[in-house]
Amino acid sequence: MPFTLGIVMLGLSAAVFGTAVDRRGPRWAMCIAASCFCGGLLVSALAAEIGQMWLIIVGYGVIGGIGLGIGYISPVSTLMKWFPDRPGMATGFAIMGFGGGALIASPWSSQLMKWFGIDRQGLAATFAVMGLVYAVFMSAGILLIRLPAVDFAPPVARAAPKARRVAGPDRTADEAIKTPQFWLLWVVLCFNVTAGIGILERAAPIYRDYFPRATSPAAVTAAAAGFVAMLSLANSMGRILWSSASDAVGRKNSYRLYLGVGAVLYLVLILAHNASKPLFLLVCIVLLSFYGAGFSTAPAYLRDLFGYQEVGAIHGRLLTAWSTAGVFGPVIVNAIADNRIAAGVVGPARYRWSFAIMLGLLLIGLVCNELIRTPLPPNSVAPKANTTVRAAAIPEEVG
Structure with missing residues (x-):
């Protein structure tokens, strides 16, 4: 249930907040995404500690899902602007990172549960460590992200504008x-x-x-x-x-x-x-x-x-x-x-x-x-x- 709800909230939050992402820029969006995603994990840690499954659903599924949706779209549109001549490659790298995260998260979370245990306290510690570690790496992304200049064009695009x-x-x-x-x-x-x-x-x-x-x-x-x-x-x-x-x-x-x-x-x-x-x-x-x-x-x-x-x-x-x-x-x-x-x-x-x-x-x-x-x-008439x-x-x- 938490995971399925997280995927649903990913799509809904991306649809609802997508316009704000474009207007306010990727740094604002990634800050909101990191706060929601990592905050959702910390809420889940509290929920596991006190034994409240409904709060895990809210933390991981709803709050974390909102962070997933906003965090998913913010780097995609940004990278396409840095690589206007190769938008497919740009989006491929961004979305490969999202899909490839499972290759890291799955064994890492399993190892954490081996260390901390699978009782309530162990699950709470796992959620808390994941939330804090993700916050560090996502903060680095927030500091590094930026949009290109309005008139930016990569050398390849400037040399062969008709090729793109x-x-x-x-x-x-x-x-x-x-x-x-x-x-x-x-x-x-x-x-x-x-x-x-x-x-x-x-x-x-x-x-x-x-x-x-x-x-x-x-x-x-x-x-x-x-x-x-x-x-x-x-x-x-x-x-x-x-x-x-x-x-x-x-x-x-x-x-x-x-x-x-x-x-x-x-x-x-x-x-x-x-x-x-x-x-x-x-x-x-x-x-x-x-x-x-x-x-x-x-x-x-x-x-x-x-x-x-x-x-x-x-x-x-x-x-x-x-x-x-x-x-x-x-x-x-x-x-x-x-x-x-x-x-x-x-x-x-x-x-x-x-x-x-x-x-x-x-x-x-x-x-x-x-x-x-x-x-x-817009506003044209097809001949x-x-x-x-x-x-x-x-x-x-x-x-």
Whole structure:
């Protein structure tokens, strides 16, 4: 419950406070984010000490979730302004950091609980230490962050201004959410995330059901844990590699890859009941790399569609798609899998219907991606016949 609520609050707080982040700047936003996130952990420490679960939900889920949302969007919009010629690479680095944090936090929190224990006092100490240590590192980020000058352009962009993809006409967040392009991209991100959760939500049980044969139950458990770690690494690496590639091939083409090839890979999982382990691992690794890439490419896609003016605020509103998928995806996967287990189904057949639904969602997202076009500048009228005029009015078609 605290974690799920934290993801929901991430999307809601990013949507609500996104405009303030753009107007007040990244340093203000990161200060608020650090205060909420670290404060939420300290509230959770107090809650564990006095044995109040509802207060852990408030501290970790609500207060910490608000910090997550504001902290998620503030570096993304800032880095795109420092790298206007490579926005995909910029957002990839920022969002890879967010996803890669799990590779640090998970073993670190486990080690802290080994040191302090898993009773109330031990959990309270774990929360407190994490809150204080995160505060130190996040404070360093607050002191270092800054925006580039208004007329800033990196040397590469100055030398070859035509080589970079031109940002779309500037729109405010309120204007952007009234366009079909925003909602088409919302569906694309929501369904791409939902499909990724289809694997990530039950990664260890999926591995055990596909490959139950091993020398011992302990060996199966260890292999499943390694599978989960491998997927986490693929998720993080996909955020930087595929997003950086989108600067060269275009955002629309990138999502064609994530969604179209992703659908084919889910079909492989459905049909290949007796798949070899290398094929199974390769399919899952690529799927999770597309899952991470969908997050990191989205801000650059928004920049191509709606410009720089309030890209952070627009990104914040788009993250409600993540919150929706964070609830929707696990419900689909767990409900169907539990139903099949109750019916006595064993092996890969437990996930056939879940994977089929994910495949269908990816195909719907693929169609939505094809319908996205760069919007006309505000207050302009689309010409009916003169394509030369249209080319002058629109900086560039996305993709």
